[in-house]
Amino acid sequence: MSNITPQETKQIAEEAYIFAFSMLENYKTMYVQAINENLPTFRAPFNQFSHMRQLLGPEFTEVVGPNNDTMYSLAWLDLGTEPIVLSLPDIAGDRYYVIQIVDMYTFNVEYIGARTTGFQAGTYLFAGPGWDGPTPDGIDGVRRTEGRFLFLLGRTAVAGAADVPNVNSLQDQYTLTPLSAYLGQPAPDPVPAPDFPPYDPEKAASIEFINYFNFLLGQIELGPSERSLLKKWTMIGVQPGRPFDPQAMAPEVQEAVAEGVAVALQKIQTESRRVGRNVNNWTLIGEGFGYRSMLEGKDLLRAAANMVGIYGNNPEEAYNFSVFNDNDGEPLDASKHNYVIHFETPPPVKAFWSVTMYKLPRPLFIENPINRYSIGDRTPGFNPHEDGSVTIYLQHESPGPEKESNWLPAPDGPFALALRIYWPEQDILDGKWKPSAIKKA
Known part of the structure; x- marks a missing residue:
């Protein structure tokens, strides 16, 4: 730390926070939906689907801007022990459906559904960074991810209240199975769950964000671009998988990092008001969502889009x-x-x-x-x-x-x-x- 000025420290913290923001928002969602069972927002443990079973109406106030077109199915995958197999049924009658696959950075990894894989039944394997086994028979595709955790967000079209039982029947056939069980083999020894830090929005918006950031980076096999960025970020304590103690920093360094975080948040908030394109007074939403190949390096745009509303679709899937x-x-x-x-x-x-x-x-x-x-x-x-x-x-x-x-x-x-x-x-x-x-x- 002695080799960089407070201004440089502030700039590094600003850059790191803008990059981290999307990951923090994703972790917040994972924590309240799949980790902390005591919260009313808890949906299901890892590697299990949680399905929306009824059409939403005026009584639904949990999330703003709900949709009345599709019924959601969501699952958080923990790929630490072994791959998970997703099985989908035949979708009769050309019913629109999609499974959006989102990684720990909030990049959309891929889509499974009407547009990309068709309406026929399919079986897909999701593997974390440590798996290098052969593709089993009967698997239609393998989706590898850089991180231990993966988010599946399914949407199945529903044509009014009378159609809800038909969608529920399809949802019951969306299954997640550990690879060993799919193959009929003994389960491997489980890899222990990490020590998930409790999500605190105040800490996530302060110098303490580095603790969350270090934890999340420790769950990912970092690519070349992330490893390059880390060379700078280590100067403020960003180290994958390592604990972070701000009190170990000199007071002036703590202050510079905190100022960098504050500037980053202000920039994200300002950019969030610009996200979208005006078309006849309609705002086109979604320019900050997509594959890594579309958005790598556009960290401020991604952060702003995720501040407005996380898990947006690629434009070719939905506008x-x-x-x-x-x-x-x-x-x-x-x-x-x-x-x-x-x-x-x-x-x-x-x-x-x-x-x-x-x-x-x-x-x-x-x-x-x-x-x-x-x-x-x-x-x-x-x-x-x-x-x-x-x-x-x-x-x-x-x-x-x-x-x-x-x-x-x-x-x-x-x-x-x-x-x-x-x-x-x-x-x-x-x-x-x-x-x-x-x-x-």
Whole structure:
């Protein structure tokens, strides 16, 4: 530490924290969902699925911006002892589904699902960095990861309440099996679970983040880019798998590191307000999510995207737009106006699209007389015009029986919308198709 100035220390801490932020957010989620069984957010132990079994409605307030199109299945994998085998059933009727695979850095590793592997049954092996065995018979693909832990986020399309039992039946056939059990062999001696540090948001936003960072880096087989960065970061105590004691630092060094963390957080917050691209007052969300090959080195963008909402999809899997203002730039407020969206051409998709209504300030579903929280090309009775264009009515009161099929009920007050496009066509990816601005009726 004596060879670097306080300003250099501050800059190193800033860089390290911006890199670490996405990993810290991922660890926070893993801790509350798969590690601390005493929390109400706990979902399931490692290597087990937790499934959403019902469609979400206005009573659901746990997470803002819920979706009404798919039912979630999530699992945290611990690959420390042996690989885990994922088995998926035949998905009949071309039902859209996807398993998003996310590593400890929050890079999307790969996708299994309708777009990438099709609708037929499949069996896939997930292996950690220490495994180098042969691919067993019956395995359709091997997914290797740099880290001990991996996140699987599944989404299965649901066509309303009547379809929920069908989705539940499919979820019951999403299975995770240790490789030894899959092969009918004795289980290997278990590798002990690491000593997971309890997640504390205040510590994660302070000089103490280095303790979490060291722990997480110790669970990963580091690549060339990370090893290169570590040459600098070791100067402030970043050492994979090693404990960190800030009191072992001189007071002026502690202060410089703390200042670097504060600057990093401010930069992430500022960048988070810029994430996305404005298209007719809709904001395209998702530019900070993707494969390592797309995002390596773009640490501030990734951190900002994960601050806005973690586990976003690659654009080729799903496009998400959000909107808070009409074409005049005024906030959407159904107590003052009725609105319409008119798509000359509906979103070109290979799966489906939907528009979801949220009340504000917390974006949640609203109670309404027709129990409709989203509308799109799968909505029963949805009625395009003869020329193929589509009009959606956004208002608190019914627009009348002849238009109710295309009515998305709004709260009697401010609201926001999300446009979700699943498996978009190339015209969307190229920016040739754009969502129309929302206009006052």
